[in-house]
Amino acid sequence: MTNDYKQEVQTLLVRSKIGFLATQGEWGVETSMAPFALDHGMILLHLSTLAKHTANIENNPRIGLMVCTPETEGASPLALPRLSLQGEVSLVPEDRYPAAQAVYIQQIPDAEMLFSFADFRLFQFSASRIHWVGGFGKARNVPLDQWQKFTGDEV
Amino acid sequence: MTNDYKQEVQTLLVRSKIGFLATQGEWGVETSMAPFALDHGMILLHLSTLAKHTANIENNPRIGLMVCTPETEGASPLALPRLSLQGEVSLVPEDRYPAAQAVYIQQIPDAEMLFSFADFRLFQFSASRIHWVGGFGKARNVPLDQWQKFTGDEV
Numbered sequence: 001m002t003n004d005y006k007q008e009v010q011t012l013l014v015r016s017k018i019g020f021l022a023t024q025g026e027w028g029v030e031t032s033m034a035p036f037a038l039d040h041g042m043i044l045l046h047l048s049t050l051a052k053h054t055a056n057i058e059n060n061p062r063i064g065l066m067v068c069t070p071e072t073e074g075a076s077p078l079a080l081p082r083l084s085l086q087g088e089v090s091l092v093p094e095d096r097y098p099a100a101q102a103v104y105i106q107q108i109p110d111a112e113m114l115f116s117f118a119d120f121r122l123f124q125f126s127a128s129r130i131h132w133v134g135g136f137g138k139a140r141n142v143p144l145d146q147w148q149k150f151t152g153d154e155v
Numbered sequence: 156m157t158n159d160y161k162q163e164v165q166t167l168l169v170r171s172k173i174g175f176l177a178t179q180g181e182w183g184v185e186t187s188m189a190p191f192a193l194d195h196g197m198i199l200l201h202l203s204t205l206a207k208h209t210a211n212i213e214n215n216p217r218i219g220l221m222v223c224t225p226e227t228e229g230a231s232p233l234a235l236p237r238l239s240l241q242g243e244v245s246l247v248p249e250d251r252y253p254a255a256q257a258v259y260i261q262q263i264p265d266a267e268m269l270f271s272f273a274d275f276r277l278f279q280f281s282a283s284r285i286h287w288v289g290g291f292g293k294a295r296n297v298p299l300d301q302w303q304k305f306t307g308d309e310v
Binding site for chain 1: 176177179180183190221226227232235269
């Protein structure tokens with residue numbers, strides 16, 4: 001089971017370039033979308049300070065993050081493999097910034113120009129809880145040490 | 156602008172069969188996925204009482220809901236058209252249940268068998284705030300009367 005499931009989690013992370021954020025907003029919980037990059041277990045998010053989710057994160061850095069296999073014609077919308085993570089967001093520290101920026105641009109090349117915009121910041125999401133749904137009747141928690149192993153490899 | 160934007164919102168709602176939920180959980184905000192059907196402005200969600208998001212909704216019915224254009228090869232992950240809604244979830248009332256169930260199954264045929272499962276409930280999400288992002292530099296709030304018009308048509 002572990003090997004298959006590792007491969008399924010990695011496949012999901014390769015197929016999806018975007019994450020869905022749940023943040024605490026002024027009028028309750030909010031959802032938003034942001035591209036993400038994977039940096040050895042950390043999830044990098046490059047967000048504009050003009051966006052509402054960024055203000056929400058500054059008020060409350062504990063967020064939810066979902067990565068879901070993209071919908072395709074013919075695939076059942078009920079059974080798309082997905083990961084639901086909970087954790088905390090912080091600014092990428094200055095000494096890690098150049099390396100993290102390079103990793104982010106490698107995975108999301110379209111974002112390169114945004115790094116010259118004054119309103120963008122590079123954040124890192126560190127997961128504390130991870131739940132994986134692989135399809136019908138296939139779900140489990142992902143222990144954090146396994147997550148590190150799964151995402152430490154090249155995916 | 157209004158007509159183009161109406162068509163873009165409708166196209167998005169036709170292309171996406173799944174919504175991303177933000178709910179208030181035990182350890183903070185959580186994201187999850189659920190297929191949805193559109194029923195004249197209402198968004199129908201068919202959820203298992205065994206799922207964590209359903210317990211969260213029962214504790215706090217104010218949720219966030221995102222509908223996002225599915226990722227495809229070649230499309231920029233930065234500019235996918237999407238809707239972010241906030242609102243409240245309630246059980247579909249008994250007198251509306253048969254009609255709502257028929258609408259849901261028409262739009263999500265795979266879900267038909269789930270209606271015979273004892274743990275599933277049909278919920279309706281009523282939006283109070285709707286924000287649309289159409290791509291780079293293209294975003295606006297969707298007034299609720301416009302939302303009604305957009306979703307009252309066959310989409």
